[in-house]
Amino acid sequence: MEIIKKDFGKKANLFILKNDKGTELAVSDQGARVVSLKVLVDGKQRETILGFDSADEYLAKDPFIGSSVGRFAGRIKNGKFSIDGEEYQVSIDPETGHNLHGGYGFDKYIWQAAEKKEADRVSVVFTLESKDGDEGFPGNLSVAVTYSLTNDNEWIIHYSATTDQATIYNPTNHVYFNLTGDPSQSIDEHTLQMNADRYVEVDGDVIPTGNLVAVQGTAFDFTHEKKMSELFAGVASEASGIDGLDHPFLLTTDTPQATLISPDKKVTIEMTTDDPSVVVFTANFGDGGPVMRGHKLADHGGITMETQVPPGVTDYPEWGSVVIRPDEAFEKETVFKVVVED
Numbered sequence: 001m002e003i004i005k006k007d008f009g010k011k012a013n014l015f016i017l018k019n020d021k022g023t024e025l026a027v028s029d030q031g032a033r034v035v036s037l038k039v040l041v042d043g044k045q046r047e048t049i050l051g052f053d054s055a056d057e058y059l060a061k062d063p064f065i066g067s068s069v070g071r072f073a074g075r076i077k078n079g080k081f082s083i084d085g086e087e088y089q090v091s092i093d094p095e096t097g098h099n100l101h102g103g104y105g106f107d108k109y110i111w112q113a114a115e116k117k118e119a120d121r122v123s124v125v126f127t128l129e130s131k132d133g134d135e136g137f138p139g140n141l142s143v144a145v146t147y148s149l150t151n152d153n154e155w156i157i158h159y160s161a162t163t164d165q166a167t168i169y170n171p172t173n174h175v176y177f178n179l180t181g182d183p184s185q186s187i188d189e190h191t192l193q194m195n196a197d198r199y200v201e202v203d204g205d206v207i208p209t210g211n212l213v214a215v216q217g218t219a220f221d222f223t224h225e226k227k228m229s230e231l232f233a234g235v236a237s238e239a240s241g242i243d244g245l246d247h248p249f250l251l252t253t254d255t256p257q258a259t260l261i262s263p264d265k266k267v268t269i270e271m272t273t274d275d276p277s278v279v280v281f282t283a284n285f286g287d288g289g290p291v292m293r294g295h296k297l298a299d300h301g302g303i304t305m306e307t308q309v310p311p312g313v314t315d316y317p318e319w320g321s322v323v324i325r326p327d328e329a330f331e332k333e334t335v336f337k338v339v340v341e342d
């Protein structure tokens with residue numbers, strides 16, 4: 001296993017982690033993001049995720065693709081939340097009136113990076129200091145996101161954080177999978193299975209309504225393998241009017257909690273997480289997708305698995321806790337295992 005470091009432009013670096021199976025995971029300190037995950041299929045390298053070729057392109061076209069998201073993944077309604085009875089107002093997007101992905105968030109920064117080699121894995125540890133008052137969030141928050149690649153073809157994301165004041169922290173990674181390797185192909189023919197018994201209903205602004213809906217009998221039932229084309233055909237029945245998925249799913253503890261299979265069935269992603277939910281966003285960009293690696297991104301050209309506490313928890317505290325305190329350690333992990341058919 002090895003790590004190769006390259007210039008990624010804009011003072012950013014690209015780290016290419018290689019394992020003994022010919023798998024390559026490329027990550028950048030710009031946004032502590034994942035840029036590429038290539039596996040060998042029939043002796044040829046196949047890309048499995050969306051990404052751009054330089055730091056510049058991310059900043060110009062879409063800084064969320066593959067990035068670390070923080071301090072809070074998803075939307076905070078009206079940018080308001082409270083901790084121990086004290087109310088906070090964080091920055092809001094003037095167009096929507098809500099905070100999305102922390103506002104001017106972790107995806108925009110160049111993080112510190114340290115390479116690490118161990119017997120069973122190669123890793124890059126990214127760290128960032130978010131100051132008290134950053135986008136209105138309280139507390140000096142020190143965060144670390146470690147990406148590792150193992151010889152079992154596991155891409156492991158480990159999160160840790162400490163704070164000097166009670167604050168909220170709900171990070172995720174915004175990877176989009178497209179297992180065809182071609183961003184101009186939609187994910188229609190991918191198959192998804194999720195051990196999720198309920199989803200969070202959202203309104204037209206993608207704000208949780210407070211209803212947790214049982215998936216059984218709805219278009220959102222992925223408890224058995226289902227083609228994404230079937231979801232897209234059935235999604236009109238859901239109240240929000242969103243053309244695809246942009247919803248949190250509540251996971252059970254049966255692992256792997258999600259399985260995504262390529263149209264040719266040669267590549268499978270198995271997701272296992274400590275988090276209670278996953279936000280699945282099907283890149284519902286219509287004609288508005290960017291040009292990526294020489295191709296225009298198709299509508300539904302990717303699918304995210306944003307593991308996190310469900311957004312909405314700031315209004316519905318019974319959904320979990322995102323508060324971290326000075327005397328508490330914050331640790332969590334998500335694993336995406338790539339299984340390639342021999």
Ligand code: G6D
Pocket residue numbers: 064074206246279281304306
């Ligand atoms: C997230 O839920 C959101 C989407 O609505 C947003 O467009 C995307 O990030 C960039 O998954």
